[in-house]
Amino acid sequence: MAKAAVRAGLVAVGLAWVLLAQVVLAADAKTYVLEGSKAAALESCVEPTDVMRRKHMELIKHQRDETVHGGIRSSKHSLAGCVECHIRSDAERVPQPIHHKEEFCGACHAFTAVNLNCFDCHASVPKGPGAERAAHAAFQAVGVDRSVQARPDGEDH
Amino acid sequence: MGKTTEMKDHHEPTDRSADPGLSEATRSDSAPSDSGRRAFMGVAAGVTAAVVAPGVVLHSVTAAPRSEAVTGDVRWGLLIDTAKCVDGCSACVDACDRENGLSLQSKPASASQEHWDDQKAVWIRKVKLQDNQTGRVTNLPLMCQHCEHPPCVDVCPTGASFKRADGIVMVDRHTCIGCRYCMMACPYKARSFIHEVMEEQLTRVPRGKGCVESCNLCVHRRDFGEDSTACVDACREAGHEAIVFGDLKDPESNIRKHLAEMASRQIREDLSLNTGVRYSGI
Numbered sequence: 001m002a003k004a005a006v007r008a009g010l011v012a013v014g015l016a017w018v019l020l021a022q023v024v025l026a027a028d029a030k031t032y033v034l035e036g037s038k039a040a041a042l043e044s045c046v047e048p049t050d051v052m053r054r055k056h057m058e059l060i061k062h063q064r065d066e067t068v069h070g071g072i073r074s075s076k077h078s079l080a081g082c083v084e085c086h087i088r089s090d091a092e093r094v095p096q097p098i099h100h101k102e103e104f105c106g107a108c109h110a111f112t113a114v115n116l117n118c119f120d121c122h123a124s125v126p127k128g129p130g131a132e133r134a135a136h137a138a139f140q141a142v143g144v145d146r147s148v149q150a151r152p153d154g155e156d157h
Numbered sequence: 158m159g160k161t162t163e164m165k166d167h168h169e170p171t172d173r174s175a176d177p178g179l180s181e182a183t184r185s186d187s188a189p190s191d192s193g194r195r196a197f198m199g200v201a202a203g204v205t206a207a208v209v210a211p212g213v214v215l216h217s218v219t220a221a222p223r224s225e226a227v228t229g230d231v232r233w234g235l236l237i238d239t240a241k242c243v244d245g246c247s248a249c250v251d252a253c254d255r256e257n258g259l260s261l262q263s264k265p266a267s268a269s270q271e272h273w274d275d276q277k278a279v280w281i282r283k284v285k286l287q288d289n290q291t292g293r294v295t296n297l298p299l300m301c302q303h304c305e306h307p308p309c310v311d312v313c314p315t316g317a318s319f320k321r322a323d324g325i326v327m328v329d330r331h332t333c334i335g336c337r338y339c340m341m342a343c344p345y346k347a348r349s350f351i352h353e354v355m356e357e358q359l360t361r362v363p364r365g366k367g368c369v370e371s372c373n374l375c376v377h378r379r380d381f382g383e384d385s386t387a388c389v390d391a392c393r394e395a396g397h398e399a400i401v402f403g404d405l406k407d408p409e410s411n412i413r414k415h416l417a418e419m420a421s422r423q424i425r426e427d428l429s430l431n432t433g434v435r436y437s438g439i
Contacts, residue, residue: 068329069321070226071380080360121330121358121365128258128359133381137222 032108034088039104042085046076046142056082060118073134076141079118084126084135097124223380232324233374234303234405234433235389236412236421241399242296249298249400250281252391256375258359265353278349278364280372281388286439295439298388298400301326301347301372302424303433309339309348318369324405324433327373335367344425347371374402405433 033039045052047059063077086104087095099106099119109116126132254260257280264273286295307326309318317333320326328339328348340348348371351364358364361377375386389402403412421435 064331065329066226067380068327068331069319071223071321071323071376072226073222073377073380074224083360121355121363121368123358123360123363126360127357128361130377130381131360133222134360 032104033086034104037088037104038085042144045085046081046138074137074141076138078134078138079122080126080131080134081138083122083124084132085138087125095125099124221382223382227321227323227379229322229324230406232405232433233379234324234403234412234435235300235374235386236401236403236415236435236437237297238399238401238415238419239295239297239436239438241397242298243395243397243399244285244294244296246296246395246397247283248391248395248397249388250279250283252387253281253300253372256362256387258357258362258364261357261359262353262355263357276350276352278351278370280347280349280370282346297436297439299345299347299424300388300434301343302345302430303372303374305431305433307430308342308344308428312338312342314338321376323379325374325376325379326371327376328369328371330363330365330368330370333368335369337369339369343371344428344430 039045047055052059059077060079060082063075064079066072066075067078082105083098087098088103089095096103097106097119098104099109099116101107101110105116105119123131126135251260259278259280262277264270264277268276281298281300284297284299286297287293288295303320303324303326305320305324307318307320309326310320313319314336315332315334317329317331318326318339319329335350337350340346340350348369350369351366354366355364364370375383378386384402386400386402389400392398392400401412401415403410405412405416407413416435419437421437422439423430423432423435424439426432
């Protein structure tokens with residue numbers, strides 16, 4: 001009987017630890033949104049954060065077909081929009097390629113060990129005249145003021 | 158007249174529904190004495206114009222990014238007047254290189270200049286033709302001809318090479334596996350392959366190793382509601398105005414007016430591809 005009680009107690013302690021660890025991990029969950037990007041000044045991305053974390057690849061994949069085959073460029077799920085909003089510039093105001101390990105896409109993909117192929121072909125920094133047009137369309141689609149400026153303190157995150 | 162009949166042959170079976178305006182024009186040409194039929198054609202053209210015109214006005218006014226999928230109501234095309242195309246001028250090629258990021262390609266250190274000139278991606282080639290019997294020389298820019306029945310689409314094993322509803326033939330790089338069948342199938346040698354890893358791309362023109370690409374009639378300009386292509390603008394700025402861009406299905410468009418006035422041909426019209434790029438003076 002005493003043995004059973006001890007065993008039950010151990011299980012209970014174990015469960016408690018697991019729960020505690022979950023809570024601690026959740027509180028400590030890292031945000032990869034970088035200070036100095038436009039995204040840092042916004043409440044959330046084009047979808048709620050949890051949706052973006054799990055489904056961003058599906059949103060982009062769906063959008064790519066509509067854009068390439070249908071010519072639709074006004075969507076909030078455009079990759080050019082992702083880059084425009086999440087790009088961070090260094091002290092000399094040089095935009096840093098977004099797939100590099102310290103940057104928004106690259107950091108999380110490195111952590112999760114998921115290969116990132118988008119930027120084999122797509123520009124990893126906004127480049128060329130009209131690069132911001134897709135991003136403006138995304139801002140409009142979610143109803144955010146397009147003139148939003150990066151907030152260096154990033155205190156929302 | 159021989160040319161007209163030939164053109165009619167290519168249009169007749171497929172174009173009656175797909176490209177009504179163009180085939181209509183050729184048909185009325187071939188039967189000029191039939192006044193009743195001509196009158197009917199006039200009325201039909203008027204009705205078409207009345208139906209199409211509001212849409213056209215709408216298109217030219219809205220410069221916002223496209224929010225609805227392209228439809229077959231338009232078919233984009235080019236008309237190139239070879240008489241105005243100047244020997245030694247490469248304004249269209251240079252403009253295309255800048256517009257589509259082709260100028261950002263860099264020669265691999267190991268490659269010779271000659272090899273690189275063969276391998277680098279090119280969307281427009283300046284071609285010089287000489288008739289050996291008469292010595293007459295013709296210059297023309299040759300790019301993707303945006304066929305109605307593109308051989309590159311026929312042979313693509315993955316469906317990456319496709320024709321957009323508005324007539325633009327292009328490559329979906331997401332599904333292109335780089336097999337280059339389309340390059341072999343194209344009678345115009347219009348496609349290029351990217352052999353090397355790219356670091357520099359423009360946001361509007363993605364490009365990467367292992368994919369085929371070709372002229373897409375400045376598709377980003379189409380989707381953002383602009384009304385010309387980089388080559389057309391450059392040719393005009395160079396003072397030649399040899400290239401006209403427009404909607405082949407709109408009877409009121411600039412390109413259709415030019416097509417109605419001057420004799421034009423398709424290159425390799427024997428293949429019955431019904432190209433979207435037409436040439437006059439060849």
